[in-house]
Amino acid sequence: MTATAPITQDVKTFPRKLPEGPKNIVGLTRDGLREALIEIGTPEKQAKMRVNQIWQWVYQWGVRDFAEMTNLAKAYRAKLAENFVIEVPEVVSKLVSTDGTRKYLVRIAGGHEVEVVYIPEEGRGTLCVSSQVGCTLTCSFCHTGTQKLVRNLTAGEIVGQIMMARDDLDEWPEPGVGTGDAGPRLLSNIVLMGMGEPLYNFDNVRDAMKIAMDGEGISLSRRRITLSTSGVVSEIAKTAQEIGCLLAISFHATTNETRDVLVPINKKWNIHELLTALAEYPKASNSERITFEYVMLDGVNDSDEDAHRLIQYLKDYNIPAKINLIPFNEWPGSPYKCSSNNRIRAFADIIYKAGYASPIRKTRGDDIMAACGQLKSATERARKSRKQIEAEAGLNG
Numbered sequence: 001m002t003a004t005a006p007i008t009q010d011v012k013t014f015p016r017k018l019p020e021g022p023k024n025i026v027g028l029t030r031d032g033l034r035e036a037l038i039e040i041g042t043p044e045k046q047a048k049m050r051v052n053q054i055w056q057w058v059y060q061w062g063v064r065d066f067a068e069m070t071n072l073a074k075a076y077r078a079k080l081a082e083n084f085v086i087e088v089p090e091v092v093s094k095l096v097s098t099d100g101t102r103k104y105l106v107r108i109a110g111g112h113e114v115e116v117v118y119i120p121e122e123g124r125g126t127l128c129v130s131s132q133v134g135c136t137l138t139c140s141f142c143h144t145g146t147q148k149l150v151r152n153l154t155a156g157e158i159v160g161q162i163m164m165a166r167d168d169l170d171e172w173p174e175p176g177v178g179t180g181d182a183g184p185r186l187l188s189n190i191v192l193m194g195m196g197e198p199l200y201n202f203d204n205v206r207d208a209m210k211i212a213m214d215g216e217g218i219s220l221s222r223r224r225i226t227l228s229t230s231g232v233v234s235e236i237a238k239t240a241q242e243i244g245c246l247l248a249i250s251f252h253a254t255t256n257e258t259r260d261v262l263v264p265i266n267k268k269w270n271i272h273e274l275l276t277a278l279a280e281y282p283k284a285s286n287s288e289r290i291t292f293e294y295v296m297l298d299g300v301n302d303s304d305e306d307a308h309r310l311i312q313y314l315k316d317y318n319i320p321a322k323i324n325l326i327p328f329n330e331w332p333g334s335p336y337k338c339s340s341n342n343r344i345r346a347f348a349d350i351i352y353k354a355g356y357a358s359p360i361r362k363t364r365g366d367d368i369m370a371a372c373g374q375l376k377s378a379t380e381r382a383r384k385s386r387k388q389i390e391a392e393a394g395l396n397g
Contacts (some may be wrong), residue, residue, distance in 0.1 A: 022085045026163070027156025029207050030055065030214075040083045050076075052216065058086055059217025062163065062172030070175075088160035089114075094168070106164060108133070108157045112150055114195050116161045118169070124188040125169075129161050131205050132196025152201040158208035162190065162218060190220060192227045193248070199232035199239065206242050213245075222246070228293065233269040236277040240285035247281055248291040248324075249274070253301045254309035262301070275317040282320055289320040289357075295328050296339035296347065307350040314356065322357035 025033055033054065034047045042050055053071055057063040064087075066072075066080040089106035092113060096102050102118040117128040133150035166172055169186045190212060192198040198205045209225055212218045225245040229236070239247065253259035259266040266274075278290055292310070296302050314321050325348055328338035339347070344360055351358035 022083055024087045024156055025054070025058065025084050026086055026088060026160050027154055027158070027204075027208065027211070029155075029210065036084070040079060054080075055214070056216055057175070059163075059211060059214065060173065060219070061175045061177075062166060063175070068175075087156075088163045088167070089157055091164060091168070102165075102168070104164065104168070106161065108153065110151075114153070114161075116165065116194060118165050118187070120186070123184050125186045126189040126191055127162060127165050127187055128191050128194045129158060130194030130196055131158060131192055131198040131201045135196050149196075152204060153196070155204040155207035155211070158204060159211045159218075162187070162212060166218075188220070188224060190225045191248075192225075197230055197232060198227050199229045199235040202235050202238065209243050209245060223288070226291065230263050230265050231269055231274045232265065233273050233277045236281060237284060240281050240287070244285040244287065246287055246291070247278075247285075248293055249278060251292045251310075252295050252297075254306045254313070258301055262295075262297075271313070275313055275319065279317045279319050289322050292321050292323045293326060294323055295326045296344050297328055298337040298339045298343070300336065302339040302343050302347055304346070304350060307347045311351060311354040311356065322359070323351050325351075325358060325360045327360065 023036060025036065028036060030051055034051050037047050037050050037054075038044055050072075054069065057069045063069065066077045066084070066086075069077055069080075072080075089108050092105045092107050094102060094104050100120045102120075104116045104118075105113055106116055107113050112133045114130040114133055116130060119126045119128065130153065132152055134148050165187055171186050190209075192205065192209075205227070209227075212220050212225065213222055222243070222245045225243075226248050227239060227243065227245050228248040228250060229239075230250045236247075239245075250263060251259075252262045253266075254271075256266060256270050259271060269277075281287060281290060294301075294310070310323065313319075325344055327344060328334075328336055330336075330338065348358040348360055
């Protein structure tokens, strides 16, 4: 059997068109589903009602078989089954950490694989969702960043990760039961912090999150969804207007010189340009504070001076913020070490005394390589030596 060639493309384009066949309705917007139903002969006057019915079966109750959609006529169900499928990414493997964190390796079209992480907490649970196969940003401290971008995920592949996790958690309500009637959700929050830069796949991420937020489907509040970006300034205002979820920024350094190395997109949009865009975000989206993600790297970005500079930025640009301090999770070949516990606490104390929340993130799932910055697809690994990684990070002189 001949191996399938990998799909490569520009980050702004959709994946290559798949062979003709039944269309997967997972990921279609309401308008897209309406058009698809009309194309197979659904009368226009009925199309909106049919969308509502199918939508509820798929996204509120998790049904994958058209035959089970009992409020549709049997002949219509057969027609749907002839023309459409309801498919989510396939789970290749699942690892469960000693702390209950679950890491899924899932396969998508073209045989590519991405990782998805579920983090359980008391009374809630957070799903860390991927938006690309690989990543385009090559952040030097991030394991995922050592993997080249392969392609964007479709809206269906993104929202399908949420559906797959709800399958595994056995969290779909029985047909006829409202989404919120079963008590606290096991999957209550989504963070777009998995593989990839979400704002380089804006349209698909937007469509997937609109499905996740739809009140007649998965029904998660926009305040339960956090999108993390490394600083794609050109898309930040659009995110406020078209998604309106909470925003996190992978900041990680307080000088352009250091951030250019840690987060290379800083060379395109520097700290001033990024902070200017962030200052407008809460107003435009009616959002709460912006979360600044700050990974603690020994001797790189963890000095008292860094803490004071960060505070001054927030004051100068008048940004309502909290700062998440992230102990660096080491990975094979990593060129960095984590700051000491004492240094992290001292950094946090400076920020806290200045009036900003500065929680130190508890590492979860590191025993299964599911912690922040450790995700990396098993089938798309870039096999780099430590010397290559250190050279790219500017650490070998």
